[in-house]
Amino acid sequence: MTLTQLEAFVLVARLGSVKAAAQALGVSEPAVSGALAALRQHLGDPLVVRGPTGMALSAGGQRVVGIASQMVNLAVEAEAAIRHAQGAPELLRVVATSTLAEFVAPSLLTAFAARVGAVEASVGLATAAEMSALVQERLADVALGPRLAGLESEPMMRYRLVVVAAPGGPLAGRARAPARGVAGVDWLVDASGADPDSEVGGLLRRLRVPEGRVKVFPSQAAAWAAAADGHGVAPAVAHLVARDVGRGALVVLPLEGTPIDELWYVSTVSADRRSPAVTRLRRFLATPDAMQAMHRADGSVPVSRFRPPVYVTIWS
Amino acid sequence: MTLTQLEAFVLVARLGSVKAAAQALGVSEPAVSGALAALRQHLGDPLVVRGPTGMALSAGGQRVVGIASQMVNLAVEAEAAIRHAQGAPELLRVVATSTLAEFVAPSLLTAFAARVGAVEASVGLATAAEMSALVQERLADVALGPRLAGLESEPMMRYRLVVVAAPGGPLAGRARAPARGVAGVDWLVDASGADPDSEVGGLLRRLRVPEGRVKVFPSQAAAWAAAADGHGVAPAVAHLVARDVGRGALVVLPLEGTPIDELWYVSTVSADRRSPAVTRLRRFLATPDAMQAMHRADGSVPVSRFRPPVYVTIWS
DNA sequence: GCGGCACCTAACCGATCGCTTATCTTCGAC
DNA sequence: GTCGAAGATAAGCGATCGGTTAGGTGCCGC
Numbered sequence: 301m302t303l304t305q306l307e308a309f310v311l312v313a314r315l316g317s318v319k320a321a322a323q324a325l326g327v328s329e330p331a332v333s334g335a336l337a338a339l340r341q342h343l344g345d346p347l348v349v350r351g352p353t354g355m356a357l358s359a360g361g362q363r364v365v366g367i368a369s370q371m372v373n374l375a376v377e378a379e380a381a382i383r384h385a386q387g388a389p390e391l392l393r394v395v396a397t398s399t400l401a402e403f404v405a406p407s408l409l410t411a412f413a414a415r416v417g418a419v420e421a422s423v424g425l426a427t428a429a430e431m432s433a434l435v436q437e438r439l440a441d442v443a444l445g446p447r448l449a450g451l452e453s454e455p456m457m458r459y460r461l462v463v464v465a466a467p468g469g470p471l472a473g474r475a476r477a478p479a480r481g482v483a484g485v486d487w488l489v490d491a492s493g494a495d496p497d498s499e500v501g502g503l504l505r506r507l508r509v510p511e512g513r514v515k516v517f518p519s520q521a522a523a524w525a526a527a528a529d530g531h532g533v534a535p536a537v538a539h540l541v542a543r544d545v546g547r548g549a550l551v552v553l554p555l556e557g558t559p560i561d562e563l564w565y566v567s568t569v570s571a572d573r574r575s576p577a578v579t580r581l582r583r584f585l586a587t588p589d590a591m592q593a594m595h596r597a598d599g600s601v602p603v604s605r606f607r608p609p610v611y612v613t614i615w616s
Numbered sequence: 617m618t619l620t621q622l623e624a625f626v627l628v629a630r631l632g633s634v635k636a637a638a639q640a641l642g643v644s645e646p647a648v649s650g651a652l653a654a655l656r657q658h659l660g661d662p663l664v665v666r667g668p669t670g671m672a673l674s675a676g677g678q679r680v681v682g683i684a685s686q687m688v689n690l691a692v693e694a695e696a697a698i699r700h701a702q703g704a705p706e707l708l709r710v711v712a713t714s715t716l717a718e719f720v721a722p723s724l725l726t727a728f729a730a731r732v733g734a735v736e737a738s739v740g741l742a743t744a745a746e747m748s749a750l751v752q753e754r755l756a757d758v759a760l761g762p763r764l765a766g767l768e769s770e771p772m773m774r775y776r777l778v779v780v781a782a783p784g785g786p787l788a789g790r791a792r793a794p795a796r797g798v799a800g801v802d803w804l805v806d807a808s809g810a811d812p813d814s815e816v817g818g819l820l821r822r823l824r825v826p827e828g829r830v831k832v833f834p835s836q837a838a839a840w841a842a843a844a845d846g847h848g849v850a851p852a853v854a855h856l857v858a859r860d861v862g863r864g865a866l867v868v869l870p871l872e873g874t875p876i877d878e879l880w881y882v883s884t885v886s887a888d889r890r891s892p893a894v895t896r897l898r899r900f901l902a903t904p905d906a907m908q909a910m911h912r913a914d915g916s917v918p919v920s921r922f923r924p925p926v927y928v929t930i931w932s
Numbered sequence: 933g934c935g936g937c938a939c940c941t942a943a944c945c946g947a948t949c950g951c952t953t954a955t956c957t958t959c960g961a962c
Numbered sequence: 963g964t965c966g967a968a969g970a971t972a973a974g975c976g977a978t979c980g981g982t983t984a985g986g987t988g989c990c991g992c
Contacts, residue, residue: 304949327952329968333971338949360698367690367693382660385676634938644981646982646983647981654978666938
């Protein structure tokens, strides 16, 4: 029984799939399957079995998953305790949906670190489905994105989802357009567009955009640039494209079902299991400084510009 | 960071010595030292450092030892949970001082298992110093022996420590003899005689018995048999040698400082961390059945006679 | 200052871990 | 009935684990 095996088991249980767990851990699927097999043999119990809706816990698995989760959590706590005892900066591992990771998280965490000091933040990308499991298993400390069940989620920021395109496109000037007005047009999205649980993914589904029309770009900025070049339409967060719209590079399409007003949430484990840095971050989010940092977000600051005591690194 | 490493670290911290931890784990001393070195490197902290009184925790070690202990505990809990989920009998690992392991524990645990069923008991030997750490780290569930600090100890049974020898020896017939009356005589003891923290060890110390005069036998019964053959004197529990004394094979020496009235204790972790079987055993100890079983104890029943659902095995 | 004890390090060895790619099973959907 | 997707298994690989014996190293008591 190794911690790696326990981690694999817990993630399979939480995500309901070996493949998803493997992806969350960043390893191949047989690696997870193998770890699971080893743990199964060691404990003499199947732990999780194939069910109609993904992998389901066996009777034994149900009893063990909580214990296993605690063990994995404690391992992380042990490392954090040592860091703290040695006066090293606290680690704050944030996962966010792609748009937040690109535009909001960097400036937010920079402002946070400048305020409280002695914090080393890193930002990772995750799908909505992964985020909950990652935080619960302490593979991450904070999740920024949609509301998450099983965690303490709190609204962090309002945003408005619109669809933009280059001026002079098919819908330009129309007051109100049905969805099919953009049929046959490419949808230029970032990673979150491929995540069916994200807001953008939901929008694409509601508009019945066919798979083949979705073009995934490595960043939101790249997708918008392509839209400005007339390659298609792009979902966008209103205030993040405000500057481009203002100077006429992009226009907001009056598409049916848009704009969508939504909320971004911050999600963490419950208060009694939080590290001090996490608690401080949650408090910080309520301050005007945080609000300002989130809105300033323009994605123009390259990641590499940040220096100690904050290292903002992006891991996928 | 592996569970083996954590286990080694916690035992070193609790026992204050690498050597003692190695002995408790039944491995060589470099094995523990190596595990410790690996954990030190992984965490980047010395964890325990040589102090004037054994190995002492570093600042980081202090923070980690509790966490590490929890992890080890949870690992044991996970295995127990699986056993339970599969309807397997609960495991009850008892450690006892040598005399208890030889005479009291087998009949006591047999009676207990007969009463509650679905329990698989095993008995191990340990020195008084080891017992506390073994129970706290869940390497054992119950300790039978002296009162233990840091655990919930409860008196289990009174006993009287006397010194016996063959009739017609140097002290025969004397009403009261000073300790030096047996100077130059061999002291025939079992394993607990070599444990300075045990009652017998304390008695030998008080009587200033020189090391060279202490002969350690593999079992109490063997020591008494040797005493009956006139090879020396032996500390003994009064009611356990009552039969031999009654039929004249041994006589109780009227040695100064004896008899000693003492208590055997049962020690476990606190109530909220106990497994059901442990709680049941503690309750059982208060019953007349248990009293009778403990006093019936005569060591004459070979271990192999016990059948399922109780396997009483002795591990050292 | 010199044993001796306790701990650490070195060197080595077999077993296991953790990961990969490639190939079967298995089971549900159409 | 067959196809596809998801999981399990196989084979192979380097790294690590966990253990051993042998040989330092550092501190204490005499």
